[in-house]
Amino acid sequence: xxxxxxxxxxxxxxxxxxxxxxxxxxxxxxxxxxxxxxxxxxxxxxxxxxxxxxxxxxxxxxxxxxxxxxxxxxxxxxxxxxxxxxxxxxxxxxxxxxxxxxxxxxxxxxxxxxxxxxxxxxxxxxxxxxxxxxxxxxxxxxxxxxxxxxxxxxxxxxxxxxxxxxxxxxxxxxxxxxxxxxxxxxxxxxxxxxxxxxxxxxxxxxxxxxxxxxxxxxxxxxxxxxxxxxxxxxxxxxxxxxxxxxxxxxxxx
Amino acid sequence: xxxxxxxxxxxxxxxxxxxxxxxxxxxxxxxxxxxxxxxxxxxxxxxxxxxxxxxxxxxxxxxxxxxxxxxxxxxxxxxxxxxxxxxxxxxxxxxxxxxxxxxxxxxxxxxxxxxxxxxxxxxxxxxxxxxxxxxxxxxxxxxxxxxxxxxxxxxxxxxxxxxxxxxxxxxxxxxxxxxxxxxxxxxxxxxxxxxxxxxxxxxxxxxxxxxxxxxxxxxxxxxxxxxxxxxxxxxxxxxxxxxxxxxxxxxxxxxxxxxxxxxxxxxxxxxxxxxxxxxxxxxxxxxxxxxxx
Numbered sequence: 001x002x003x004x005x006x007x008x009x010x011x012x013x014x015x016x017x018x019x020x021x022x023x024x025x026x027x028x029x030x031x032x033x034x035x036x037x038x039x040x041x042x043x044x045x046x047x048x049x050x051x052x053x054x055x056x057x058x059x060x061x062x063x064x065x066x067x068x069x070x071x072x073x074x075x076x077x078x079x080x081x082x083x084x085x086x087x088x089x090x091x092x093x094x095x096x097x098x099x100x101x102x103x104x105x106x107x108x109x110x111x112x113x114x115x116x117x118x119x120x121x122x123x124x125x126x127x128x129x130x131x132x133x134x135x136x137x138x139x140x141x142x143x144x145x146x147x148x149x150x151x152x153x154x155x156x157x158x159x160x161x162x163x164x165x166x167x168x169x170x171x172x173x174x175x176x177x178x179x180x181x182x183x184x185x186x187x188x189x190x191x192x193x194x195x196x197x198x199x200x201x202x203x204x205x206x207x208x209x210x211x212x213x214x215x216x217x218x219x220x221x222x223x224x225x226x227x228x229x230x231x232x233x234x235x236x237x238x239x240x241x242x243x244x245x246x247x248x249x250x251x252x253x
Numbered sequence: 254x255x256x257x258x259x260x261x262x263x264x265x266x267x268x269x270x271x272x273x274x275x276x277x278x279x280x281x282x283x284x285x286x287x288x289x290x291x292x293x294x295x296x297x298x299x300x301x302x303x304x305x306x307x308x309x310x311x312x313x314x315x316x317x318x319x320x321x322x323x324x325x326x327x328x329x330x331x332x333x334x335x336x337x338x339x340x341x342x343x344x345x346x347x348x349x350x351x352x353x354x355x356x357x358x359x360x361x362x363x364x365x366x367x368x369x370x371x372x373x374x375x376x377x378x379x380x381x382x383x384x385x386x387x388x389x390x391x392x393x394x395x396x397x398x399x400x401x402x403x404x405x406x407x408x409x410x411x412x413x414x415x416x417x418x419x420x421x422x423x424x425x426x427x428x429x430x431x432x433x434x435x436x437x438x439x440x441x442x443x444x445x446x447x448x449x450x451x452x453x454x455x456x457x458x459x460x461x462x463x464x465x466x467x468x469x470x471x472x473x474x475x476x477x478x479x480x481x482x483x484x485x486x487x488x489x490x491x492x493x494x495x496x497x498x499x500x501x502x503x504x505x506x507x508x509x510x511x512x513x514x515x516x517x518x519x520x521x522x523x524x525x526x527x528x529x530x531x532x533x534x535x536x537x538x539x540x541x542x543x544x545x546x
Contacts, residue, residue, distance in 0.1 A: 051435050072441070073434035082435070089432045091425050102425050103436045105418065156436060 004029045004164055004194050005050070010059035012045055012218075019045045020056070021218035027164075032190045034205055035198045036229075037215035038238060043198045044086060046215075047166045051083045052076045063164065082162035086169050086198075088149035092142035096133050096152055099141055100124045103156035123159045131155040131185065147178035154185060165189065167197045171204055183207060214238070255389030260511045261504055266396035268503020269403035270465075273458035274476055275483035275495050276410060277331075277451025283490020284427045284447050286346055287339055290353040292480070293473025294360035295330055295452050299323035299459020300468040301368060304375040312376045316460070319375075320402070323456035331452020335445060357473070364470040372467035381464065395464040402461060406454060411492060413450075423447055427490050479522075486526050488536030497537050502526075 005027040012020040020042040027033050035043045048054035050061055052073040061068045068076055091099050104123050128134045131151040136144060141152060150170060157165055170186065171179045183204060189195065190208075199205060205212065205226055212229045214221040216238045222229060229235055274296060281287045303319040310318050334356060342349045377395055384393040414420035425433045426443045434440050462472065483502060487494030502522055510518035529537070 053431060053435070072439070073431075074437050074439045077435055077437040085432065089429060091428045091432065093428055094421070094424065098421060101418075102421060102433075102438065105422070105437060160437060 002029045003027070004031075004064060005196070006060075006062040007046070007050070008060045008062075010046070010049065010061065011057045012042070012049060012054060013057045018218055020049070023059070023215075023219050025213065025220060027194060027196060029194055032186075032195045032197065032208060032210055034209040034212045035196060035215060036200060036205070036212060037221070040217075041215040042218040043215055044168055045218075047083055047168055047196075047198065050076075050166060051081060077160060077162070080161075080163035081166065082157040082160045082164070083166040084150070084153045084157060084168055084170060086172065088146055088153055090141040090144075090149050090152050090156070093140060095138050095140055096128070096144070097124065097137045099152060100127055100155055100159050104159035123161070127155040127158045130158060130188070132181075147174050147182075150174065150178075150182065151185070154182075154189070158189065163194060165193055165195045167195065167199075169198055169200070171199060171201055179204060256511075257508070258388055259390040259392065260507050262390070262392050262396065264504035264507030265500060266399045266465075266503070267507060268500040269400050270458050270461050271476065271479050271483050271503055272495060272499035273403050273406060273454050273461065274480040275487070275499055276407070276492070277454045278480055279484045279487065279490055279495050280423075280427075280447050280451045282484060284423065285339075285343060285444055287343070287349050288346060288353070289331075289334075289339070290350060290477070291334060291356040291360060292353075292452070292455055293475075293477035294357050294364075295327040295455035295473070296459040296462065296476060297360070297364060297468075297470065297473040298330060299327050299456030300375070300463050300472050301364060301459075302326055302456065303460040303463040304368075304373055304468055307375045313378045313380065315375075316378050316381070316464075319460045320457055323460045324453035325456075327456025327459070328449040328453030331455075332445060332449045334452075335448040339448075340441075340444075361470045361473075368470070370470065372469040374467050375463035377464050399461045399464060402457070406457065407492070407496060410450070410454075414492065419443075419446060482522065482526050486529055486536055488538040491536065491538040494536050494538030 003026055005025070007023060007025040010020050010023040011018065023042070023046065025046070035046070037043055045054060049056050050063075050068060052068065052071055052075075056069065063079060063081055066079065068079070068081070071079075091102065094102070101121075101124060104121060128137055131154055133148060133152060133155065136148065141149065144152060154167075154170065167186070171182050174182060179201065186195065186197070186208060197208075209226050211223065212226055213223045214229055214232070214235050221234055221238060222232050224232070274292070277295075278289065278292055281289050302323040303316070306319040306322055307315040309315075334353075338352055338356065339349060342352060381395045381398055384391045385397070386392075414424055422433070422438050422443050423446070425436070425438060426440050430440060433443075458476075459472070462468075462476075479502065483495055483498045486502065487496070487498035502525075505525060506518045506522050509521050
C-alpha cells in the first residue's frame, strides 16, 4: 500500500498551549482510518492543519508526495483533500443546489454554474441522488434538518471528488436511522477513496473502521484494529482510568 | 400636498445616493469585517473625477463618461488600499479603523493640494436642467437621474450576487469564510473583487453628488456617517436591508427637515436608528452567520 497522507513531528501551539505535540501519522491509500481520543486530544486541530486552516509551529504534512504546509486552503482542496466540519457547516442562505454548485466550482466550466436546476451538472446531480436530497434541491439549506445538512456537506465533498476525505464527527447529533444511512453512505464513498474519520460512536467505529488511531494530549497514543485498541491498557486509562481511579480512591478514603 | 411630494422625492434621491455609498460599506463589513473609514474619500475621488472629466469632455456627455471612469478609479483605489494595507489587518477591526481613518485624512489633504481648499462645481449637463411636474410638484430631472442610476446599479448588484458564479462565491464567503475556503473558493480573490466593486460604487455616488451640490475635499465626511447608519440599520451585508434603510432614512430626514430644521432632523434620524436597534439589534434584515459572531 502506498502512503497517501504523511504527518511527521507535527507541533501546533495555541498561546503557549501545545494542542499537537510531536505527532506522527501515516495513512495509506484506500484506508478508512478512525481517529478517536478524549476532548482536547487534538483531532480537529490535526484536520485543520492538513486543510490549511491552522499553521503548525513545526513538522511536515505531505499528501501524495507533496507538502501541504503554507498552501492556501483552496489550493489544498484542489489537490484533492476535502473535509467536513464538526458542526454541520453549509451555506445556510443558499439553496441545496447552489451549495453543491459552489463546491463543484473548480471541477466544472464556469457556464455550468449559470444553469438552473434543470441543467445542473452530472456531478451535482449524482451527489444529490447519493445523499438523498433530490426533493430538497431548490430549498434553502437553512430549512434542512440537522442530518440533512450533514449529508449535504458530504455531498459537497463528493462533487469535489477528493482523494482524501477528512470527516469531523459525521454522525454527531444524528438519530439512529440517520446514523445507519450515513454509515452506508460512507461505506459507499470509501470504496474508491481514502477516508479519515473523527468519531466517538463505538457502534459506528466497529462497523466501519479497519484501523483506529487513538490520540491523547496532542500525540498518538496507540494504533491498531478496534479490538486491539480496546484491549490496550493505556487507552482504557486515558478514556476511563484516571478519573475513575481518583473517584474510587476518594470513595475508599 | 405637492410640497410633501417634492420633499419625499428629495428624500428618495438622497436615500438613493446613501444606498450607493452604503452598499460598498456593508459588503466590506459583512464579508471581511472591515470598517473602511476611507470610503468617504472614494466618494470624493468620484466627485473630482466628474469635475475633471467635465473639463475634458463637453458638459453634455461628461456625466455619462464620468460614471464608468469614477467607478474604475475609485474601485482601483479601493483595491490598492485592500492589497497594501487592509489585507494585513484582517481580524483586527480597531487597527483597521485607525489606519483607514489615517488614509482618509491623507487623501483629503492630497485633494486639497491638487484641487485647492475651496469648493469647485462640476457643471450639470443641460439635458438634466428643469424637471417634470407631477401633481403640482416639480421633480427635477437631476434627482430623477440619480434615482434611476441607483436603481440600475442596485439591480446590477443583485443580478451579480444571485446569477453570477462570482456573486455566489461572494455570498458564500460572506456566510461562512472557512467553509468557503475548504470548498475550493479562493477567498482572497473574492475579497479583492468585493472591495473593487464596493469602492467603485462609492465613486459613482460621488459623481451623482456633483448634481446636487459643490465638490470639496471633505465631501465624503458629510455622507460617511449617514451611510454607516444605513449599514447598521439595514443589517450587515444585506442588500435588501440596505435598500429599505437608505430610502427610509432619506425620506424621514427630508420630511422632518422640512417641518423643523436640519439639525433636529439629524437628531431624529439617530434616535430612530437607536430605537430600531433596540428592537432589532441585527438590523432590518439579518442572517445567522458564524463569521460575524
